[in-house]
Amino acid sequence: MLVNRRLRRIAATAVTVAVLGPVALTAPAAASALPAVPPAPAELGEIRGYPQQNVLPVWPDNPADASIPIGVIPYDDIAPKLNALQAASDRVSARVAGRSAGGYDLYAVTVTAPESRAEARQQEIWKRRIEDEPTWAQRDRALLAGYKTPLFVNANIHGNEWEGTDAALRVIEQLATDTSAETAQLLRRNRLVFNITSNPDGRVAGTRANSAGYDLNRDLTIVAQPETNLIRELIIDTKPIITLDLHGYVSPTLLHPSTPPHNVNNEYDLFIKHGLPNALAIEQDLRGLGYAETQRARIPFRDDEPGVWDDFPPIYVPSFAMLQSSIPYTIEAPLNPRGNLTPQERVRRSGINTDVHEVAIRTSLRYIQEHRAEVLHDQAEVYRRGWAGEPLRDIPDGYVPGWGPEDDYRTTFPRAYVIPTGAGQRSEPAAARLVDLLIGSGGRVWRAKQPFTADGRRYPAGSYVVDLHQPKRGLVNSLLEPGADITDRVDDLYAGPAAWSQGLTWGATVDTLWDELPDVRLTRTYDGRAEGSLPPGNGDLRLDLRDAADLLTVNALLARGVAVYRLADGSVVVPGTPGNRKLARAAVREHGVTFGRAPARWSGTRLDEVVVGYLGTVEERDTLADLGFATRALTAATLGGTLTADVDVLLVASTVNLANLPAESRAALDAFLARGGGVVGLGTPGAGFSNAAGLLSVTATAGPSLASGVANVVNHGGPVSAAAIPHAFISQPVWFTGLGAGVTVEQSYAADPLLSGWWATEGAGGQGAAANQASIVSGVSAGGNGVVLFGTDPTFRLHPKGLQAQLGRALLWAAER
Template identity: 85%
Template sequence: MTVLSAALLATVALTGPASATALPTVPPRAVDISDIRGYPRQSTLPLWPDNPADASIPIGVLPYDEIAPKLNALQRASDRVSARVAGRSAGGYDLYAVTVTAPESRTEARQQETWKRLIEDEPARAQRDRKLLAGYKTPLFVNANIHGNEWEGTDAALRVIEDLATNRSPEVAALLRRNRLVFNITSNPDGRVAGTRANAAGYDLNRDLTIVAQPETNLIRDLIIDTKPIITLDLHGYVNPTLLHPSTPPHNVNNEYDLYIKHGLPNALAIEEGLRGLGYAETQRARIPFRDDEPGVWDDFPPIYVPSFAMLQSSIPYTIEAPLNPRGSTLTPAERVRRSGINTDVHEVAIRTSLRYIQDHRAEVLHDQAEVYRRGLAGEPLRDIPDGYVPGWGPEDNYNTTFPRSYVIPTGTGQRSEPAAARLVDLLIGSGGRVWRAKKAFTAGGKSYRAGSYVVDMHQPKRGLVNSLLEPGADITDRVGDLYAGPAAWSQGLTWGATVDVLWNTLPGVHLERTYDGRAEGTLPAGRSDLRLDLRDAADLLAVNSLLAKGVAVYRLEDGSVVVPGTPANRKLAGAEVKARAVSFEPAPRGWRGTPLDRVVVGYIGTVEERDTLADLGFEARAVTAATLAGTLTEDVDVLLVADNVDLANLTAENRAALEGFLARGGGVVGLGTAGASFSNAAALLTVTATAAASLASGVANIVNNGGPVTTSAIPHTFISQPVWFTHLGANVEVEQSYAADPLLSGWWATDGANGQAAAANQASIVRGVSVAGNGVVLFGTDPTFRLHPKGLQSQLGRAVLWATRR
């Protein structure tokens, strides 16, 4: 697997969502100290053509094409400013990272890097290092404009940069000798230009920090990890009055929350005081959810947000929601500019106040950042935080977990999917965690593991981050009646398709070597046998679709696996897939019989999530709507994936004829949620009653796989977001998967009522059948496409598509 250094990221164009095998960029071994350069590190940023249609212009903020010229001018004017193109957005725009600090010689920069590493690697020593405490430049990170139509954070950042670059006062000079400020100037230029919340790929970037499916979030993650900021500011709009963290419960159970809230609340109060000083009627008070809201209204529970992720990196994070919405056709041009001006002032106050807080509490915030890492390395339990620890802290705020001693991610026969294991390891390392590989075979917890298996020693600096990704999660149903947004549990350890074993009290007694990337090795059996491939991961589906595209004969067996005849030419092509995707073929069973497959084209009625999941599986996907059935549901479309509601009763005659023609020629249907079930019923395919839980219900569910072409070899848990279950099944409907008697493992889902867990217990979560007319149909009550998160469910969707083409 290719490993890109931070330096290379400055020149690599990142142009779209990561595919199933294009795993997130992971950091290499630490850059050699001798390679560290001093500051400034200036570059001439490429210019973009003037764009009169930029949605920033009517708001009165800086259009995207004027950002590079401004940064270039500031670099020419000041040796305190270093700007670079640090990546590319999904839409192809440059992403700008800017560092502001006093000039440093190479020797000084190397010393800063040495101290920064010491804080994480030897935190107890760092806490006592007088030279470090006196000379370390404390970092502040500002992430601006992650939602494209929340513009003003960019302008506030540029205003602060310009002042620090040009202000020659002794106070500013001293400030920059003591600090580094790092700015992600516009983390969503696609949305800034278009006036949209999402990026050009259609994703809300502030929901992507644990998946890192988008290039923009890849950069945000890397900047946080590399900068190691004391305070992180994520600049948003629009909530009136200004909203700023800290948040309501539920709190992520893996955080050293005592070390956060002791600083998070006082600095929030200081920002509020600074806002009053602006003198605007609209800024005379702030909304601090921890102080002002009921539990669940604005929580920091899932690590999908920039601040929640940053807290797991030992930063003191804030979402800052500026108060005045400048959008809307009812506002005059002057009012838009007035509002955006106030919002810019609000964000500037947040930046300057936070910088001042770091200076006023320097010794304590440095000690506490290192203390997070020290506790992790020492394996100390999370602290019980007493009521009244800070004003407003009570029993409702106490969320914690117990850390295991280690995790093992097996390789070889003990591993369900080698590509899934490598993907998970890359996520852990890329997110700042540490992973080791066993140099020899070993036994632990009553199981034998081969050499090369991954071991995650939980005595490590960022154990909270690692555990947040690997542990099952917590059932918070009885603790909170609301959440700002799901998911209420995520667990890449359970939902990404890899086998992950927990060792509660043991670190394997084998020599371990730290690894810096996940490595997967596939297999191709020797001899002349036909080749069977069990479809356990998106990588397996990619291999199948790649072979089909090359004209290889592929057959689907009744259990959903596939067989490739073992001709010399086929074996050569299969070997290439083993090398490219680490898939594992085995000898096909003797006397096998299968259904021949052909290249599959999928029309989808849904969102970018369906589009990109199908792409990750290697299917050709075409967007379809009720209004475009006639133009897109052409003869070569084999399967229709239905994830959004379609009103079949009100189709035009032309579109109805197209749908009827598709079904008449045996087109398959895969449906997601209540939308898929409604389509199936209305089109007289399969008869089911679909019931959905409340919209808030989400997390990791316990399920029972009954086997069959969709769920043979499926993972033993599933991911849910507003789970659906199927009852009153028609005569031709078979149950492939059901919710367990106790459906919720972790997350939030009301226990009782018509939409609660009790109603879903033992009911079908995936069904399939053949319609009277011969259409293959599969219906999912789980969510295999949610924000590209549930990697372990993607193969189930791919298998369903292949089965639905059976006619």
């Protein structure tokens, strides 16, 4: 089937794909929708006209900017360029829209014809009504005639893929200065929004990641970095018809649409009917450049096997944008200008790449103009289906050339979700964080005004209700649903994760209501709130460590010199002195944590401040920061100078060859272990370190590198896994067998280990081999070292926040067993 599919798609190259009209598929009968939330008059009153011009601060000249040898614009020349364009044209509005992790300015630019305040206000009303009142918008003649259709260009998200920035500036300059009637008309009917360089840290340094060490094009829906927060804001605010994410380097030029698996929450029929024709048009226009290197493009949907270049996870800019009702593209320019090349060849390559990105922008803008009625209708149609609660469409084979059963990825939407508050909520801080993510990503959340019963469960007033009859239900459901097991559907993926589910892995209780919306008065909320609580009286206080906020509280109390005691189940007790209660009350206000009453006649181990030395990556560094631990960054070569007497526990997440350690490092490590230092290990590096150092004896087996997603786990109690969630996040899962004396299983994979994602069923690394095997073990070595080993992944890209407390518990136990 795969071979036939590929041949069929290649044959489709020569086929002209017609844009399907808005009634190409038969729609189910519309259900009644909740009334749209009207725009707030105060917000509309703040709308300003265009241009909205600002003098951008100019950065000092930097001869070391990695852009310079490539022949593209250095970062410090961008602000002067934009300032000059604003001075020369009333069509250009530029602003500093944020700061990168490294402190550089992030520039957002809007290009459009001038608008009075009243005109800009009308544009905003129309934009909101497309989402809030889509049926009205689809037939409103004034909107269809007068709305400025938006295009969003995100450039340079990978810092050492430079040329998108230069193409954006070139297009901005041409539109700003061209005096033709055609350009004037174009800007009267469109707004173009540019994120000029979404990774200036990497642009200057010549690195893919930002200065914090993160690949920003894996951070959408997690939004751990300031740069991705801006991208999210621009997509939601702009509501673009087409989104272009400009990259390099794949030869020939690669452009979406992608192979399956497709995200199961998308209205894919409304994307592919436009996504494929515009891709073919871009390919045709690239031929017109006349370069030998641009005579053919690679369109994964047409040219590649399933899984080679998919759009399954919502972590990429285009995948996130599609869930926002945009037609998105990754554009990979063809020629790599890095490496051992002559200066002339670098400039030649970067020039061609800039031309490629310019073509993608101009062709996409033309597509919007030529198909204006259809693309506006279909953007609103995504929202209309969400409000109406209609099922996803069954897309027939041949809907566009190359569409077949292998492309059929769909989910079933529940009627609603409830995120309880009060006693039914596992963690109030986790619930508030999840609600903030939903709202910040463009979803809608309500709170119950009174107590209510749904699906046989009783919920208190204030519980969050997520009605799935809402415009961006696909985005919301993508974050909350468990996800799909796609193991049997594909044997390849571009990259993990193959499932994510913030609803299951962020530590909050989330209940699914398949058939009912709670019968209770609801009010829309715009933020999550963790109230927290402190029991009355003057008794001792117990804190169950279920979330990073709880660990932050413990570490803050320890830093203030408060006596904190760890109980056998991993929870902590704070003596209820007036001073301690005052500090605990402040923690409730700051972190939303909930203290309970300590058990009578409790007994525990007093904790000291814990300093963690870590052998790992930025993910370990920042997870430890989220938990409030003092840290020391270590490497195998520098252990001798950094593994000092104040380090209490060693976190091992990177492979360390103990046999090849420098003598000074080995001596420092031996001294650390001799004084009883604790060790927490992640994955096979952690287990290998434990075995080599003679700590705990285990056999660690890793699944395939592609295996990732949400795992079913069984918690057996103990200081690490007590009160843990019944799901874990895995990225190349690891399990432990051959357990030596004194090794305790705290958590194991369930008999059916994979809930959602991809993980081969059979074989030495398959689910069958991992079933019922240990996923977290703990024990005390013969030398008195507390050791915990994880086969799950609590630090992956800062995503699995519901597992962070398990790591924190492990560190406290290993340091102060």
